[in-house]
Amino acid sequence: MIEHSEPHIVPKKTYYIVFATLMILLFVTVAMAFVPLGPFNIYVAMAIAITKAVLVVLYFMHVRYSNRLIWVAAGAGFVWLVILLAFTLADYSSRGWIKVPGK
Amino acid sequence: MEMDRTVVAEERPTIIDTVTGAIRENYLNANYGLKSWFLTVDHKRIAILYLISITLFFFLGGSFAVMIRLELITPQGDLVQAETYNKLFTMHGIVMVFFFLIPSIPAVLGNFLVPIMIGARDMAFPRLNLASWYIYVVGGLFTLGAMIAGGIDTGWTFYTPYSTSFSNTYVIATGLGIFVVGFSSILTGLNFIVTIHKMRAPGLTWFRLPLFIWSNYATSIIMVLGTPVIAVTILLVALERGLHIGIFDPALGGDPILFQHLFWFYSHPAVYIMILPAMGVISELVACFSRRRVFGYKFVAFASLGIAVIGFLVWGHHMFVSGQSSYAGMIFSFLSFIVAIPSAIKVFNWTATMYKGSISYDTPMLYVMGFIGLFTIGGLTGLFLACLGVDIHVHDTYFIVAHFHYIMVGGTIMAYLGGIHFWWPKITGRMYPEGWGKFSALLIFVGFNLTFFPQFLLGYLGMPRRYYAYPQEFQVLNVMSSAGASVLGVGYLLPLVYFLWSLRYGRIAGSNPWKATGLEWQTSSPPPTENFLATPVVTEEPYQYSPEETEAEYAMTKKENVNV
Ligand SMILES: [Cu+2]
Numbered sequence: 001m002i003e004h005s006e007p008h009i010v011p012k013k014t015y016y017i018v019f020a021t022l023m024i025l026l027f028v029t030v031a032m033a034f035v036p037l038g039p040f041n042i043y044v045a046m047a048i049a050i051t052k053a054v055l056v057v058l059y060f061m062h063v064r065y066s067n068r069l070i071w072v073a074a075g076a077g078f079v080w081l082v083i084l085l086a087f088t089l090a091d092y093s094s095r096g097w098i099k100v101p102g103k
Numbered sequence: 104m105e106m107d108r109t110v111v112a113e114e115r116p117t118i119i120d121t122v123t124g125a126i127r128e129n130y131l132n133a134n135y136g137l138k139s140w141f142l143t144v145d146h147k148r149i150a151i152l153y154l155i156s157i158t159l160f161f162f163l164g165g166s167f168a169v170m171i172r173l174e175l176i177t178p179q180g181d182l183v184q185a186e187t188y189n190k191l192f193t194m195h196g197i198v199m200v201f202f203f204l205i206p207s208i209p210a211v212l213g214n215f216l217v218p219i220m221i222g223a224r225d226m227a228f229p230r231l232n233l234a235s236w237y238i239y240v241v242g243g244l245f246t247l248g249a250m251i252a253g254g255i256d257t258g259w260t261f262y263t264p265y266s267t268s269f270s271n272t273y274v275i276a277t278g279l280g281i282f283v284v285g286f287s288s289i290l291t292g293l294n295f296i297v298t299i300h301k302m303r304a305p306g307l308t309w310f311r312l313p314l315f316i317w318s319n320y321a322t323s324i325i326m327v328l329g330t331p332v333i334a335v336t337i338l339l340v341a342l343e344r345g346l347h348i349g350i351f352d353p354a355l356g357g358d359p360i361l362f363q364h365l366f367w368f369y370s371h372p373a374v375y376i377m378i379l380p381a382m383g384v385i386s387e388l389v390a391c392f393s394r395r396r397v398f399g400y401k402f403v404a405f406a407s408l409g410i411a412v413i414g415f416l417v418w419g420h421h422m423f424v425s426g427q428s429s430y431a432g433m434i435f436s437f438l439s440f441i442v443a444i445p446s447a448i449k450v451f452n453w454t455a456t457m458y459k460g461s462i463s464y465d466t467p468m469l470y471v472m473g474f475i476g477l478f479t480i481g482g483l484t485g486l487f488l489a490c491l492g493v494d495i496h497v498h499d500t501y502f503i504v505a506h507f508h509y510i511m512v513g514g515t516i517m518a519y520l521g522g523i524h525f526w527w528p529k530i531t532g533r534m535y536p537e538g539w540g541k542f543s544a545l546l547i548f549v550g551f552n553l554t555f556f557p558q559f560l561l562g563y564l565g566m567p568r569r570y571y572a573y574p575q576e577f578q579v580l581n582v583m584s585s586a587g588a589s590v591l592g593v594g595y596l597l598p599l600v601y602f603l604w605s606l607r608y609g610r611i612a613g614s615n616p617w618k619a620t621g622l623e624w625q626t627s628s629p630p631p632t633e634n635f636l637a638t639p640v641v642t643e644e645p646y647q648y649s650p651e652e653t654e655a656e657y658a659m660t661k662k663e664n665v666n667v
Contacts, residue, residue: 069300076324080328083416084368087416087434088364090428090431090434091419091428092428094428094430095428098428098430
């Protein structure tokens with residue numbers, strides 16, 4: 001209960017640094033789109049996107065300074081998103097495995 | 104000890120209004136006027152607001168069903184046009200799923216009972232609770248408006264690309280209504296989670312919680328984690344339909360199966376939003392009317408959480424024949440079989456609870472027994488459908504229509520009605536007429552089976568769903584189904600009548616007419632606004648019933664009667 005009554009005060013500097021990092025990563029995303037890496041372009045883009053999302057969740061949404069119950073709630077949201085993406089991609093990536101006779 | 108508390112509750116001094124002389128002792132007569140209802144933050148009054156609004160939607164959805172069953176009496180399409188028929192089954196599904204079944208038990212019984220059952224004065228966020236009802240009403244009016252304007256014909260599933268590129272009905276408006284109403288269910292779920300974590304009475308540990316609380320907790324997890332996905336999905340449909348951004352339509356570079364993934368990621372767990380709270384009701388009722396502790400309490404509690412989690416991993420079973428990879432289909436099929444295990448644990452534990460119990464056949468118990476039988480049939484036919492090969496034969500036929508009605512109507516609505524009967528004396532302070540209660544319960548059971556069992560046969564024989572005309576040889580079974588639906592309709596109207604009647608003429612119930620355990624029975628009926636005059640302290644596990652004691656009491660009264 002005490003954790004709630006004393007909110008952690010984050011210095012403004014932290015927000016500026018996080019914001020700057022997000023902007024730099026945005027430009028990196030755009031830049032990487034022009035670098036031909038073949039199938040790895042998507043992995044690089046996704047890695048950058050996940051990094052940005054984590055930064056937003058930790059700093060802008062204050063999860064980093066919150067108690068463990070908040071960590072569980074935020075973590076659950078993240079895990080459920082992974083379930084959605086993983087199972088959906090499992091379908092897409094395995095569709096070509098079975099050859100249709102005559103095609 | 105339980106008795107002592109009851110006495111304390113009864114001994115509350117009557118508070119009389121100094122100006123008007125009116126009695127103000129419970130949440131219903133604490134204050135009067137429209138404002139006292141529409142701006143209330145009392146969870147019990149909000150439950151009543153929900154009760155009235157979902158009842159209206161239930162009978163609206165039911166009237167669409169009446170039209171559907173009338174049309175299907177004859178093989179030819181004669182009563183309505185094909186387009187109208189498409190709109191009828193679409194609106195029946197949308198109203199029943201999003202505006203009745205999903206809010207039904209959580210928003211009415213859950214809202215009323217969760218704080219009382221855990222010994223709290225109210226929800227953690229009373230204003231958010233009221234907001235959830237207003238959001239529900241706004242979403243409902245939006246969808247209602249879209250229906251009056253001309254309706255929607257995509258089926259309640261909104262499959263793309265038909266919904267985004269071809270249907271010329273009110274898809275976006277209806278979708279927005281569902282988008283909005285989703286937030287009311289997120290807020291309810293959020294409120295339940297926080298309330299159950301933070302506001303339990305002293306001594307009320309997790310394993311002393313009633314199973315109704317466990318199941319509503321599990322439901323809340325689904326509401327909070329699943330509903331945002333349907334919201335986003337509807338938004339994407341609106342974007343493609345309104346702005347032609349290619350997401351689902353292959354002609355625009357999209358993928359229609361992506362829609363099905365997103366839609367069923369929520370809409371399969373949504374079935375558990377409907378059935379889990381129903382299971383919670385059944386656990387409470389079966390213990391009370393068998394006078395026994397719930398067999399395997401911890402298993403039943405954890406089965407709720409198991410269903411909530413595994414229920415999120417099975418959605419692909421709706422897509423076995425729609426172009427999903429066969430390998431993904433195999434995984435989803437396997438997981439769909441797995442999710443049957445926690446449900447079976449519950450069914451076996453309920454029947455084990457009844458074993459050697461002292462069973463009485465009051466109206467709520469009739470609904471319990473109806474639920475157990477019908478839910479089992481619905482669940483087992485679900486396993487037929489989870490089977491890759493069988494599903495190819497019965498996919499999109501009346502077999503699946505029968506299956507999910509056995510779960511949603513035979514399961515959820517039976518439990519909802521059982522729960523309403525059981526807690527009606529607590530909610531209103533009055534008893535309903537028991538004879539009429541039993542009669543309607545039987546009518547509903549018979550009418551339900553007559554309506555939906557023939558549909559299993561129709562589906563197996565190959566009659567597809569969502570058609571307004573059918574070959575001659577299917578007529579007998581369809582007429583049986585329509586006849587059953589009219590019996591079912593009477594069965595649903597009767598409780599509406601006698602519940603309203605009981606508000607004025609029903610026998611005064613007293614605080615604990617069923618001699619049930621649980622904190623809600625230790626306060627007066629109807630409860631005071633603050634639920635308890637003193638914070639209850641819990642010192643024992645739930646369901647302290649004794650069949651031997653009940654039998655002994657029964658023998659005594661019988662003996663006395665003989666002596667007289
Ligand atoms: Cu499903």
